[in-house]
Amino acid sequence: MNRTIRVFIAFLFAISTINAAEHPNLFLTPKGVQEIKSSLGKYPAFDKSLSELKAIADKALAEKIEVPVPKDGGGGYSHEKHKNNYYAMNAAGILFQISADKKYAVFVRDMLMKYAELYPTLPLHPIIKSEARGKLFWQTLNDAVWVVHAANAYDCVYNFISEKDRQLIEKNLFRPMAEFLSNGNPGNFETFNKMHNHGTWALSAVGMIGYTMGDKELVAKALYGSNKDGKSGFFRQLDMLFSPDGYYTEGPYYQRYAIWPFMTFAQVIQNQQPELNIFRYRDGILQKAVNTSLQCAYNGEFFELNDALDKTYATQEIIYAVDIAYKNNPANKQLLDIARLQNSYLVSEEGLSTAKAVAMENIPAFETKSTLLHDGAKGDEGGIAILRSGTDSKQSCLTFKATSHGLSHGHFDKLSMIFYDNGNCILPDYGSARFLNIEPKDGGGYTKENHTWATQTIAHNTVTVDGKSDFNGDIKMSSKYHSDLNYFNADNPEIQVVSAAEGNAYIGVKMNRTTAMITNKAFEYPLVLDIYSVKSDSVHQLDFPFYYKGQLVSTDFKYQKSTKELKALGTKNGYQHLWLEATGKTDKPIADFTFVQGNRFYSITTLANPATQFKMTRIGAGDPDFNLRNTTCFMIHQPNATTHTFVSVIEPHGLYDLTREVTENYDSNLSNLVLLRDDEAFSAVIISLKNGQKFLFITANKDFDESKIKTLVIKDKTISFKANYYFSEIQN
């Protein structure tokens, strides 16, 4: 324990407590406060979190209170000031409860009074970029987050503030804000009642300030929607925004973000109306949502699907999620493994319980699993499959996306995949084109390239037909459909398979992708077999990119790389953002593309025919403001295909140890790849290794009934199997 903490704790003990009557009861409770006080000095990580909060509060108290007229976008002065203000109020409020030092309460009160003075004078925020413009911030969303924190601060100092001041603050600030957030203009009314994370923030804000002010009307609106009919509101969101598996339709990045108001507001409801049993609602959907969120990560980094930036388990929203989930379900001890990693806790009963348990319990490792997460409120709108081999930080992991569109943050990337191995992202998804809160970068919001590049199909590891994005890039059309899961089977850890179909993304085109992660002693590391068929009655151009991180080592085909001049690959639908660096062809039936990342080599071995062209591209064309990252890509181009099946193996191999100067096995171990059969019923592939071993993989393409025996003849041998796939070593 360092000195600052020791001094602070001594100081806390020395000060007499106050009676908080009905307040606080939003996020802190009198009982929780008491427990925190009596636990100080016992749990160093919790003490650290408290002292961090104290540092935030004390820094703010040392400065002049500033409540600037809103002017800037994300990252700009007024934006960051208002954000810092709500963090400061939240911290000071909690500190007041724990220390009972009035200076913290005075600070919160004075700041709220300043806001109560400013707020009535505010028009909509001058930056016109969001359909739901806020007043303090450029978008209502941030106003809602402001209220969530301010409500908590207000709850903490409620009994300290005179009734007269409270009336002023409520009349000039909180009531107008609640009205603005729920009903202030058509956009806000829509957001408040929308099934969307912005709606979750809005109703959490309104509900929390409602509870604090004792305004049942506001609470009812938050819980049951503007019309209090349950057609919107928090419960409806719990019904609609999560699938029965607890998957949030916008994807892992926004699931992480949405979990914050969901869990926070749920804890408030639990404190205020325990009879609602909110954490048991819908079979414990919020607990499932937390677990699902944690599963959507590799080494604690969330999968960058849809609009997504780098985010990890260390974010404050996941600290909220883990602490609250654990407090309300202490049986789930694996959460403690995440909490231990976070080493940071909510300063609340929830955080304290978790910190205590981390200090005292036997903690099992958090288990990452191969899993299928269904999408859609009823779980019938496709889903995300996660295949993993191994449990450690070097595990192989693959995501396979066959979901619905994912609301406004969805991408046009039906049947796309991401591949991780050896602790690194090997075949990445671009995520979003955005520089969060960096004002000179489009105000910290999504850059225009997010639409022109990141959401387009060609930006993803899946097939683009005729140079157009899925549903021709029409979000309304895309939102009507979802991919269909054929089957998912991870029962056998040595061969895990997911298969899905997409029949609506392109008119008259049926796509079917089956991806298997195969762990076998014949392979150095688990390999991925990928069978992607595209069927149509008419002729199409197919582009199938593999974005890769690493440096090209070798190919077994010839290519010509442009050395003096580069041209953009196309003019629209994302193609305008790719520099065409090289093109190649092969006269062999397979092609190999090998690159190195970290201390391992990766080969993509893929079927080729005389029409197949290989394009090596790099992101960065059509990017006048340097907004894009410049990832490289190996693209398979089939110019005139009616029915075509791409078969590829992604194979980690060898060792590139620069420290010991040891290089092993830089070549692919594969000698051949043959698509033996490929029709409506089955696809069968033989993988041949250089050492002579051969493996047969068969997938069913219809009648996905695990209990039904399937029979087919391969090379004069009758093969029967019960599941939807078959895998075995074969003799010549």
Place this chain on the structure above:
Amino acid sequence: MNRTIRVFIAFLFAISTINAAEHPNLFLTPKGVQEIKSSLGKYPAFDKSLSELKAIADKALAEKIEVPVPKDGGGGYSHEKHKNNYYAMNAAGILFQISADKKYAVFVRDMLMKYAELYPTLPLHPIIKSEARGKLFWQTLNDAVWVVHAANAYDCVYNFISEKDRQLIEKNLFRPMAEFLSNGNPGNFETFNKMHNHGTWALSAVGMIGYTMGDKELVAKALYGSNKDGKSGFFRQLDMLFSPDGYYTEGPYYQRYAIWPFMTFAQVIQNQQPELNIFRYRDGILQKAVNTSLQCAYNGEFFELNDALDKTYATQEIIYAVDIAYKNNPANKQLLDIARLQNSYLVSEEGLSTAKAVAMENIPAFETKSTLLHDGAKGDEGGIAILRSGTDSKQSCLTFKATSHGLSHGHFDKLSMIFYDNGNCILPDYGSARFLNIEPKDGGGYTKENHTWATQTIAHNTVTVDGKSDFNGDIKMSSKYHSDLNYFNADNPEIQVVSAAEGNAYIGVKMNRTTAMITNKAFEYPLVLDIYSVKSDSVHQLDFPFYYKGQLVSTDFKYQKSTKELKALGTKNGYQHLWLEATGKTDKPIADFTFVQGNRFYSITTLANPATQFKMTRIGAGDPDFNLRNTTCFMIHQPNATTHTFVSVIEPHGLYDLTREVTENYDSNLSNLVLLRDDEAFSAVIISLKNGQKFLFITANKDFDESKIKTLVIKDKTISFKANYYFSEIQN
């Protein structure tokens, strides 16, 4: 202690010892072996190193001995096999000494016998790429490394092998190899007697096998050169290859590599001829060399100057260096801090002593320092300056290169710099274009782009004149000259300055660069002020690139970026490898270029005039085989300059915390930069901050006498100072 180690130690204790008589006495000694045996089980990290060695030996013993006919380049089968063989023999030899288990000795003997059979049949290696072709490997260098390891193994099992077998092995293998390495063909004779790291390996090999066989003639040649006159050989290398500061002229990457045979052979000499007092030779030059090597790193990663790849303190050569250095100078306890980090030890008396000390001593932190390392045998050929602010892993650090050419691995980068901050490399040097031991990449050797790109001046953070490299890229010319240090002063940690001149790189052009690292409470982080003047009587084109890692955030000048088509910047001297992505100009007197890396922003603020053009480039043109990394660059282009002084400030600032979603201070804090005076005697610069503070920096440009008082008038005020620079805040 894991089970394997426990079992292994028990096994060691169970076996009776043998008397090794005069052997081993190369690297192991009977006394050392005894100490190792009696220390087993006491020092877990040492035990781990031993068990790793045992794993190597046991793996090799489990396989059939293979001694293939040499065929492949680096990374290829025969190359890696012969390499693994020497590691295996070395491991087995040591294991035999420690365990006395004969199977290890049998293995070494049998493998040596196989080599004794193969070697006489070998012509020069079939790959013709080196001027000193080896027999087992494509270059003699690797043959020498083979002998160093094999000699040690032979020494360990010497007493075990029958005299008849020894005679055969010596006659057919070691004597011919020693002859080949020292005299085998003109190239080898030259290498053996050359002042170069290849020579160090060659003479260590010859010396070690000489000692083992008791061949005084070979030893004498190794110590005093082929003619035994001291004009070459080990002692001469100690005189010539290190500067008095212990700096190795090829640079940090090769210093790390050279230190291996230097320290290894020195320890052998110490064991065999302690009377030579080798570690005290030349005022302890080898100890200085180890310290200097360790200083040439940022966070344990060696500066990538000259031909260099990523290398760290964790490499085996630095383990050799640290363990041997500590054993021979236990007063230098800071070495233990590095050893603790390495957590791996030589299985020898040296390794054991170090492991013991790490376990038992109070270890002071290894102190990275601002330092000037003179180059040249006499220390009068310029040098490398290292400026640091802070001592932790986030310290700011800058290298400033004003050395001689650095032999065949040197680059044409007079007065170039590298900048590190916040744990990251911010303004990198390219290092070498090479994929070590990856055979498909030019046989694992230097790629052609190493010459066409990495060595050229435009690839470095320094000025290129008229689109040509220093000395027009002529290594013979470049090797005749060195830059001249004007002064170096790091006495005051708040203002550290280095200044150097280069008058030979371009005919009729004088260059002078003064770089200061300034730490002041007015700046968020230390900033770098850089004054680079180029003087000539004739008109020249000047290009001054800042290679940066990170993503562009903003500029305060307008630029046009190519969106549909990219062209190479030039056709030769490295320019053919740069894509010109954007060009810009400004009508203001300064220009600002801001990018983000990690969680920090960086602004380069530089003087501009109406002729100044800004070019934003990316490495990767003229690269048909995808051999180059694609680093971005901000380049200042002065098309028609006679006398021109570049003045730039490199300023870390702000915070970009994606986890907490906090962005602060993304804009430069500078409001202006003025070059107030710039002549033969002085350059004076005023840095103005947006908060109104102003700072004056003056550097002397001649008469670099620290004791002499300098006087000048700036803005009607007389300023006098004693050192070669002046820095102070000023009032308006």
